[in-house]
Amino acid sequence: METTDTLQTEHNAVLYVLDQLEQATSAAGGGQPVPADFFTDVGEFFRVFVDQCHHGKEETVLFPRLSDVRLRQMLEAEHNQGRQLAKAYAAAVDAYVPGDAASAAAVQRAASEYATRLREHIARETDRLLPVVEKELAADDNDLAEAFERIETERIGAGTHERLHGMIETLPGRVAPFLAAPVASR
Numbered sequence: 001m002e003t004t005d006t007l008q009t010e011h012n013a014v015l016y017v018l019d020q021l022e023q024a025t026s027a028a029g030g031g032q033p034v035p036a037d038f039f040t041d042v043g044e045f046f047r048v049f050v051d052q053c054h055h056g057k058e059e060t061v062l063f064p065r066l067s068d069v070r071l072r073q074m075l076e077a078e079h080n081q082g083r084q085l086a087k088a089y090a091a092a093v094d095a096y097v098p099g100d101a102a103s104a105a106a107v108q109r110a111a112s113e114y115a116t117r118l119r120e121h122i123a124r125e126t127d128r129l130l131p132v133v134e135k136e137l138a139a140d141d142n143d144l145a146e147a148f149e150r151i152e153t154e155r156i157g158a159g160t161h162e163r164l165h166g167m168i169e170t171l172p173g174r175v176a177p178f179l180a181a182p183v184a185s186r
């Protein structure tokens, strides 16, 4: 089903970014001067791709169609919590100075809290939301896919989704110089 394929692709992109981010925050926390734009780019990804685009699709298009109201309320509450944690992450990044241990530790903590919650949320959707969509909304697949497209164009602007997918691809190369070199064996 196109609808669930799209959501799964987006979930995979999110999980990929969280992994890259945690490598970078752990390097920064260890004293490496990871440039601030790595963390601000990831912050934009959280705000635009995750919240406006992905959560927007789920909240606007899918959740109102769910028969399980309690599941809907739980997932919406998790989105709200994610928004707060993304803000806390952005605030920590604002105060971040490359090479400064205390501000790097604050970014690391905020990123880790956000990543933990978001991974749990994605796991819950994989277990409980996607199967329900496949079961209850299969006949609406075309309508849902069109509604998703509209959200991308209207809320984040044509091309933004693709631009952010492109940004993701730059992350491993940008963190690589700061990852610990393997310890030489004696």
Ligand SMILES: [Fe+2]
Pocket (backbone or CB within 6 Å): 055, 058, 075, 079, 121, 125
């Ligand atoms: Fe969600």
Ligand SMILES: [Fe+2]
Pocket (backbone or CB within 6 Å): 007, 011, 054, 058, 122, 125
């Ligand atoms: Fe999701």
